[in-house]
Amino acid sequence: MKHHVKLRKPLVKQLKKGNVKGTIVQSQPIWVRIFHWGFATSLIVVILTGLQLHKPASFLALNFSKVLTAHLVFGWFSMGFLAIRIADALIRRDDSLIPKIQDLKHFPQLMAYYFFLRSSPPPARKYNSGQLLIYFSWFLLFLLASFLGLTSYWQGEHLIWVWRLIGGFQVLRWTKFIITIYFLATIPVHIYLSLTEDISRLQAMVTGYERKPSPNNR
Amino acid sequence: MLSRRDFLKLVVKGAVLGNFYQLISPPLAEAVAAGEVKKLPVVMIETGTCTGDSISLDNIWTPTFSDILTNITDWRYDWTMMQAQGDAAYQVLQETYEKMPNEYILIVQGSMIQRDGGHYNHVAYENGKLVTGLELVRRLGLKAKYVVAIGHCATYGGPVAGYPNPTQSTGVQNILPERRVINVSGCPAHPDWIMGTLLHLALYGEPELEKYGRPKLFYGETIHNRCPRRRYYDQGIFATEIGQKECLFRVGCKGPVTYADCPIRRWNDHINWPIGCNTPCIGCTEPGYPDLMSPFTVHLPDIPFPGGTKVNTDAIGLGVLGLTSIAITGHVATSLYKGRIQKNLLRTSVKAQHRPAVKKVKTFHQYRLKKT
Numbered sequence: 001m002k003h004h005v006k007l008r009k010p011l012v013k014q015l016k017k018g019n020v021k022g023t024i025v026q027s028q029p030i031w032v033r034i035f036h037w038g039f040a041t042s043l044i045v046v047i048l049t050g051l052q053l054h055k056p057a058s059f060l061a062l063n064f065s066k067v068l069t070a071h072l073v074f075g076w077f078s079m080g081f082l083a084i085r086i087a088d089a090l091i092r093r094d095d096s097l098i099p100k101i102q103d104l105k106h107f108p109q110l111m112a113y114y115f116f117l118r119s120s121p122p123p124a125r126k127y128n129s130g131q132l133l134i135y136f137s138w139f140l141l142f143l144l145a146s147f148l149g150l151t152s153y154w155q156g157e158h159l160i161w162v163w164r165l166i167g168g169f170q171v172l173r174w175t176k177f178i179i180t181i182y183f184l185a186t187i188p189v190h191i192y193l194s195l196t197e198d199i200s201r202l203q204a205m206v207t208g209y210e211r212k213p214s215p216n217n218r
Numbered sequence: 219m220l221s222r223r224d225f226l227k228l229v230v231k232g233a234v235l236g237n238f239y240q241l242i243s244p245p246l247a248e249a250v251a252a253g254e255v256k257k258l259p260v261v262m263i264e265t266g267t268c269t270g271d272s273i274s275l276d277n278i279w280t281p282t283f284s285d286i287l288t289n290i291t292d293w294r295y296d297w298t299m300m301q302a303q304g305d306a307a308y309q310v311l312q313e314t315y316e317k318m319p320n321e322y323i324l325i326v327q328g329s330m331i332q333r334d335g336g337h338y339n340h341v342a343y344e345n346g347k348l349v350t351g352l353e354l355v356r357r358l359g360l361k362a363k364y365v366v367a368i369g370h371c372a373t374y375g376g377p378v379a380g381y382p383n384p385t386q387s388t389g390v391q392n393i394l395p396e397r398r399v400i401n402v403s404g405c406p407a408h409p410d411w412i413m414g415t416l417l418h419l420a421l422y423g424e425p426e427l428e429k430y431g432r433p434k435l436f437y438g439e440t441i442h443n444r445c446p447r448r449r450y451y452d453q454g455i456f457a458t459e460i461g462q463k464e465c466l467f468r469v470g471c472k473g474p475v476t477y478a479d480c481p482i483r484r485w486n487d488h489i490n491w492p493i494g495c496n497t498p499c500i501g502c503t504e505p506g507y508p509d510l511m512s513p514f515t516v517h518l519p520d521i522p523f524p525g526g527t528k529v530n531t532d533a534i535g536l537g538v539l540g541l542t543s544i545a546i547t548g549h550v551a552t553s554l555y556k557g558r559i560q561k562n563l564l565r566t567s568v569k570a571q572h573r574p575a576v577k578k579v580k581t582f583h584q585y586r587l588k589k590t
Contacts, residue, residue: 006582054517055468055517055532056454056456056467056468058456058458058468060454061454061455062454063452063453063454064451064452064453064454065452067454114549116552116556116558155440160429163429163430164429164430167505167506167510168430168475168504168505168506168510169474169475169476169504170472170475170501170504170506170510170511170518170519171506171510173475173517173518174510174518174519174531177518177531177535178531178535180535181534181535181538181539184535184538184539184542185538185539185541185542186542188542188543188546189542189545189546192546192549192550196550196553196558196559196562196563197562198562198566199562199563199566199567200566200567201566211566
């Protein structure tokens with residue numbers, strides 16, 4: 001005869017924890033997750049509307065004033081999300097996104113891993129050297145693109161020195177396009193690697209918690 | 219005499235009605251006759267140029283350019299317009315330089331050719347020696363009351379300074395860094411822009427200039443903002459070929475990046491302008507023209523590579539995206555073949571194989587009252 005055992009909640013929690021391989025740790029605090037998904041959504045809208053403004057697709061009969069409005073509004077949103085992330089990093093004294101020389105020393109080994117010359121990636125802090133390079137370049141290029149965006153938004157009324165420095169509206173437009181191409185080339189790499197390298201990292205960007213495999217199971 | 223405010227109103231009114239000189243010249247001629255305004259002493263030096271700006275200036279219709287030369291300005295030296303030649307003509311220039319310092323206006327037309335000390339561009343013959351454009355413009359410019367560069371070549375180098383710029387040509391401002399040069403750009407410059415700037419200089423002094431040294435009254439707004447086809451753009455209705463009547467943005471119109479008042483002023487005595495005859499604006503008033511504006515039928519300039527090859531920016535963008543796609547596809551295939559994706563997914567997602575055992579440590583008894 002099967003007896004139904006009623007277990008208390010703390011015990012159930014403990015059992016569930018024990019049922020999981022490795023340990024579960026908090027990896028992404030709430031503000032980082034808000035930034036990530038908010039910024040990703042805003043940036044996708046900014047890039048798509050920017051491409052539409054750059055070269056209108058013949059199969060889309062969109063109202064261009066609305067496309068421009070969306071581009072500007074989501075541009076401001078993405079800047080706001082970035083400001084949240086910067087404030088969060090300052091408050092928590094989080095330097096996990098800033099590449100250090102020690103991180104970059106592992107870059108050749110990481111490339112060897114990606115090119116199947118090594119079986120495992122080199123040790124890293126929270127993010128590996130490739131991630132750090134890409135994330136940090138995104139941060140800098142997004143700031144540059146936003147700055148140039150503001151310059152073109154003000155049409156030479158303000159930030160005149162930027163116009164002179166860069167050499168005119170056409171060069172400004174060209175620079176923004178090249179930055180867009182960089183984002184479009186690196187975002188798929190980011191998505192691909194986050195889906196195939198460590199799925200629990202992706203889970204952490206939703207729930208906040210990540211499964212760290214036990215050392216003998218790596 | 220006209221107030222500056224009235225003058226600025228006439229600039230816009232004249233643009234809309236197409237009779238700028240008709241409006242402006244009677245009060246101005248009266249002021250000159252009454253001695254309220256001095257006739258403008260003007261000398262024009264042509265350097266590396268096609269003389270297109272002189273031809274454009276000659277397109278003033280009512281009153282004719284000759285009326286303006288006779289009644290309003292003191293046009294002293296200009297190869298295209300003067301009747302004298304040789305020493306007699308050059309003497310006038312020398313006299314102006316020596317006897318009228320800080321009075322005359324120097325107009326420069328054409329780019330400043332710098333290679334080999336400017337010896338690919340001789341503009342005068344003085345005491346048995348050839349004088350370069352570079353030397354003469356610097357000499358006259360330092361003593362002029364105002365220096366006005368007209369046309370794209372004189373303002374920013376123009377087609378003469380186009381890639382690969384074998385003559386090392388540049389604009390006047392770059393060879394006269396000591397002076398503020400008033401740039402009246404365009405390929406060619408509109409006659410209203412040239413004459414309007416000169417009249418403003420004569421009547422009220424230097425006009426307010428924008429970021430690239432151009433008078434704001436003519437170059438204050440983009441073509442796109444004033445374009446009569448702007449409504450098509452806002453609604454997303456685009457021409458797919460040159461010659462169609464919709465917005466020409468998709469076929470490379472540079473209106474959004476070009477500052478000039480062509481949409482209201484138009485060309486050839488207010489008859490038409492490029493977009494009016496269904497061809498895109500080529501951005502001829504902006505620094506960097508023609509390199510940054512060509513090809514004229516696409517948005518972004520081609521990127522020059524060593525060896526003289528130029529590649530379209532859109533093609534480079536598509537190429538980068540294509541390479542990324544190929545790289546990711548290749549990596550996915552190799553990872554699947556080597557089992558890396560499977561291994562990584564198992565490592566990071568599967569639960570523990572051994573379920574923990576539960577031991578009964580305490581029994582809870584539940585008691586209920588019996589029904590009586």
